[in-house]
Amino acid sequence: MKKLLSYVSKINNHLLECSTIDDALNLCIRDIGLEHNMDRCYILKNKNNSDLLGFDYAYAYEWCNNGITSYIHHLDLSKSLINALFSLDTILSRDKLRFGIGKDIDNNLLKKIFEIRGVKSYFFAPIFSDNVFWGWIGLEDCTNERFWEEDEISVLQTIIKSLGIRLSQTATVSKLERTIEKFNFFMSSSNQAMWEFDIETEKTNFSLNWFGIIGYTPEEIHEIPNFWEKVFSAADHDKIFNDFKKFVSGKLERFEGNIQIIHKNGHSISARYSGLLKLNKNGIPKKVIGTYMDISELVEKEKQVLLSEAKFRFIAENTTDLICQHSKEGNLLYVSSLSNDIIGYNFEELINKCPWDFIHQKDLDNIKKYYYSIVKNKEIETITFRFRKNDGTYVWLETATKVMLDSEKNIIGFQTSSRDITKRIKADKEMKAAFLKERKFNELKSNFVSIASHQFRTPLTVIYSNAELLELKINHHEKGLSNDCNVIISRIKNEVERMTELMNNILVFGKQEAKKIEKIIQPIDLNEFIETLTKTYFNKDGGAKIKVTKKGVKRIFFTDESLIVHILTNVINNAFKYSVGKPDPELIISYLENTIEIQVIDYGMGIPKKDIPNLFTSFFRASNTSSIIGSGLGLVIVKQFTEFLNGTVELKTKENFGTTIKLTFPYEHQ
Template sequence: MKLIISLKRTSQLMENLLFNISKGNTHLLKEQNIDDALSFCISSICEGQDIDRCYILKKKANNGIPKLYYIHEWCNEGIESHLGNPYLNGVAHEALDGLYHTLLREEPLYGNVKENANELLINTLEKQGVKSFLFTPIFCNDLFWGSIGYHNSKNERNWLDEEVYALQTIAENIGFRLNQEATISKLENTLEKLDFYMSGSSQAMCEYDLETNKTIYSHHWAKMLGYSNDEISSEIEFWKKYILPEDMLAFTINLENFIEGKSVSHEGTVSLIHKKGHIIWVKYSSLLQKNKEGILVKIIVRYIDINEIKEIENSEAKFRFITENTTDLICQHFDDGKFQYISSFCKEITGYTPEELINKHPWDFIHKKDLKKIENYLAIIKNLKNERITYRFLKKEGGYIWLETSAKVIIDAENRIIGFQTSHRDISERIKADEEIKSALLKERKFNELKSKFVSMTSHQLRTPLTVIYSNAELIDIKTSHFEKKSIIKIEPITTRIKNEVDRMTELMDNILIFGQYESEKIKKKIKPIDFNKFIKILIDTYFSNTHDGRKINLKIQGKRQILFTDETLMIHILTNLINNAFKYSTNRKEPILNINYLAKEIEIELIDYGIGIPKKEIQHLFTSFFRASNTNTIIGSGLGLAIVKQFAKMLNGKIKLETKENFGTTIKLKFPYEQK
């Protein structure tokens, strides 16, 4: 009776196991993701079985050494998971020597732990609390991939041969799925590579089916013409309308000769019309496909995009045309510098024919004193810097010419320098002209220095007699002060005229001296910070506190005071000239106004006088040296004041603006930055 019950129970267990294996096989077939398929498979197998844990050991190479890794675990209730256990990942084969070699023979290994003879395996399993085990090997493409492990931790178990066989079958099915996965992956990689090479290739295919009158194009055919695959049609007429008519006729005749056996090949070059309207060039070759009866059924045409090659050919033709027709000498050099190509203009410039210089070193013709310069230049252009150089080149008939050269390195696909391209221009006339200009400038500089010294010497020599004349005029006034009034009235205009002319001469000499110093560049800026409020008040007190008609300057200051960085001496010359003019040209009129405005980034100095002004037609000449307006003939002046003001203002990065109206007065505005650069 017990035997019958035991047999029934065994039969029930086998029935459940086979049902679960069936479910596991379904997952292996249905699940697209291999990891999901394996997880669902072992979960389905173990449900309702007398199994505590099921897992997969996968073989992986680690630094070239095969090791086993613990993955895809199923655990019964109350059983602790071993997933992620570092001691079960990267296990060497030697640690499970008896297990590994048995599985390699495609044999299962099972039984109770205490009955196993392999001590290493016993120790490993006992540490996990395992009492009974079963391992079935998994092979993929006839290579050991891993195994499925089944553990019983609660009790020992005698595995039935039927159970072992059934569970070994599921391991084989897993191997089949892995084999299929590897095949699909390999195929996908192959297809991806094929797609990559086809899409990146300049080749395209066109297959014309004579039975259906339809054409199949490879995707690059559309791309070559600027279309997407959705925009092209399989109709033969679609293909025909994109070939130029003259090329279409030749293409058709050649194809007919090929089909009839009159020619051994059908190949050539045609022009196709791009979607954007321009012409592209393709090279074609055809194959004929016949059926078993020898009847032609398909024409396969391969196209190669040679547009880039055509463009290069056209560019080379243009390059040749340009180099042969330009007045510059165009050369190409090998990487050692020897001439590789020389344009035909070589003879006109150097006297040599191109053939006389090919394969010769250019430095054999360069002046010895310029060779070091050439060496430094080559180092510069090798660093991909585009600069020009001038040097002397020996002509065929003797003597040197000056060449101006620019060079560019020629680089191959691996970024290596394989040569140079140079452009040369004969600048001998320009060098000669430059030398003549330099000589003229040197002469002019010496002349200006001589003139400046002469003016300075003359001014100093004249200053003493003028001082004597002025002193004697004053002495006459003193000596005649006790004369009768009639006599004084006769003498005083004469002495006044003498003193006025002396003042005119003194002012003229002073301005000439300053102007001469500026022209000879002897005036140097000495920038320092000044308190401009204090500076302007001292300047007015010093120079304009005692005018001949008793008038004062009306000073107005606005804005927040700021420190001004400037040259104090130059600023004194600028302001004394302007203020002196304001008084001089507005005698017996309203007092001049001096406005100081502190702006955000600059100081503004505005001087307003109500004097005689300047005629409109003469305003354009105001800042010209020695110019005096036509309405100033009776007023002392040198004609240099405003010219000096403009020059000194420019030295201090200032701006000057003048507004004037005859008989109404003049307004001058100056602006200076607070800081000098």
């Protein structure tokens, strides 16, 4: 046992005294091999730190007894050994041992390698560093088939744990050295200097970069009596020392601030100081560690920024436009004083608000496209939109936006200049409305002249020629005069009716356009009204008749009877006119819960799809109706009068299949 303890102590000395981990491990595997009468002792290191990646070993260290072949530089065999050991990964990585007789190994590849290496007995043990599988150690006996005693196994496990501890310490020291190196580099290349004040001894240690900031070397600082009184102004000296005492005593939560330090050459430096209080294990203040940072350049830049901001505000407050500055996300950071006059909000009501919340819903899509265009192109662009004022009304703004960039051309915000153009927009709308009205009036006059010229001249010519013909026949007493006269008279009557329809429609249309029609609302029995209307005007003996259907429970209908007559006569007349030779038209009255619905259905020629958008345009006629008499005003009158009575018109049609017109009215006119 004493021999084993001495052996363990020897191994620990190697781990403690060797300056490098390589020296320590090489000495350890040598002594482990000699102590246990082994022929070969080696360490394989796992190059992966994560179990998720599997294991990848490197043949890192090896010791061989006299006369025993070394394989650490024998590339093929070392790779073969590593590949063979993959089957042991699970066992070793779970902190399990593997040992026994070489010929009894159950891994065929490993058994073959053992035969090449002459292994009689073996011992494999894992090495862990900070609970991470670092690698494993292997012992090989090429002379004897041996069995391992419990004391030997226990000692080896103890030694291997010591190896893991040393590996962990080495890794920690390496990380710490790298951290210190980075810290020293950062401090030496920055405008900061460190100091450390020992509260018990009242001594201050100065380190890193003091010469770069105030021109004094650390040696000069230590040699100058009352150094801090020399480099601080009187006002700063009293304040900083009072604050320091309060900070150490716990009366001041933080020790930090800005001061002026006098450089060795005599000029002042703006500096920022801060300190951190360190306590001992009993909670008593032990030391203060702090830094001083030269912020002269920053202070100068702040002065320039303040001067620029002052100039900007002077310009912004003395212009007729609303000047705003926005963050990169668009929120308002600055709003000039004209905000109250233009949009009705005070400065405080708008700061940190998103302008998009005030934009009219119909303008939001354009605003978003405008924003993305500015971000992409980084050029000044202008847009007009509606902005909600404090009283809920909207004002039209014309806004120019400029992108604000940093020194690396990255967007840091936006500046906008907006002006109220509500009056201009209103004037433009009024001008456009007047122009459209004038154009419509001119078109109306032109169409009227054209239709009147054509529609009046033709029937008048027919009437005149037939009158002459009638006169001629009567004068010559031709046979069959009576029959011929009836035909001629019929033609005259038809043309007179045609002219009457045209004249009536033009007169009614003119009154409606001139806003001279008044409503006289009274209750009517729609069933009786329709029956009288169809019987009087349409259901003539021997001709086509309209089929009337009633649905629902009859209710009283409040409306203007004369306007309804105009509406229905035009609709029904069209149904007959454009369905000659087809099944009779239908009229369906539906008494619904809140409205009354009248449908007129014909099975005639229908309307071409291309003409449907223009059907309710004055004097427009479908392209397939040139051979049929009409004024092009019927549907216009229907639509105008229906809407005048708070109703709606819906038209469905298909060429060669017919047309359905649905009129919907409230029961009571409001």
